[in-house]
């Protein structure tokens with residue numbers, strides 16, 4: 001389960017962002033996770049709870065923006081499908097489908113508190 | 120409303136930088152680097168033994184083996200008289216670029232033609248970590264079931280070579296090779312698919328030729 005290593009990387013960067021802005025506590029962190037990034041959002045949230053204990057991000061919320069990969073038919077265009085369901089061939093013309101996107105693994109936003117200021 | 124900072128940073132930025140440093144180094148040293156990824160038991164070590172045996176005498180090769188806790192796989196390679204170094208990940212299910220940097224310092228392989236990185240047996244976690252390699256190879260053995268590519272699309276989409284291993288079992292085990300190849304092509308239309316058997320030697324020549332061509336291309 002590499003979600004723990006990834007949660008630790010998110011924490012490290014978030015703490016740097018917090019320090020840069022003179023914040024005291026992290027309230028919410030937003031990440032973008034692509035469908036093909038091999039990261040499980042649910043496991044990432046559990047890992048986040050575990051790695052933030054005892055630090056400035058303890059009790060904070062990890063918001064995961066899950067981005068689907070897109071499948072395209074070279075002749076018919078975009079193909080609708082359920083998340084995780086990979087369609088090998090175009091249902092209309094039988095052509096092998098192509099895949100685009102879904103590899104995102106980004107830290108997007110950090111919401112924090114500054115000591116002495118009312119939120 | 121609390122203050123928020125918009126960040127837009129790659130989560131694996133530290134790994135990306137380490138991988139970039141490795142890539143530069145491998146380019147200077149003109150070493151081709153191949154990252155092998157598969158589930159446990161797909162025959163990675165056996166394939167490597169057969170590959171190294173074929174390349175030895177022609178090319179200078181070495182292997183970095185990632186394992187959670189044992190030295191067994193590296194020992195098998197060393198028995199062939201070839202340099203191997205085991206990276207014990209201490210429980211982690213993947214290798215990262217910093218571990219590779221550290222291992223290369225300790226292993227002291229010298230100038231190499233091809234460095235193989237045998238990643239930890241796992242089709243998910245190693246997928247996210249760039250190790251500065253020239254390309255990833257995913258192995259899928261005929262004993263694993265023929266629905267794997269769609270179950271683990273990320274690695275099949277990212278590996279530029281898919282090796283179907285243990286093809287000597289074709290017709291013995293229930294495995295629809297054509298269906299699997301179609302799945303892989305869907306996920307990665309530009310990737311190469313090779314059928315190999317380390318046991319009978321089938322496909323091994325094509326695989327070794329592929330490696331030699333990639334090395335020549337890198338040095339061109």
Ligand SMILES: [Zn+2]
Pocket residue numbers: 073074075076077090091092093094095
């Ligand atoms: Zn179509």
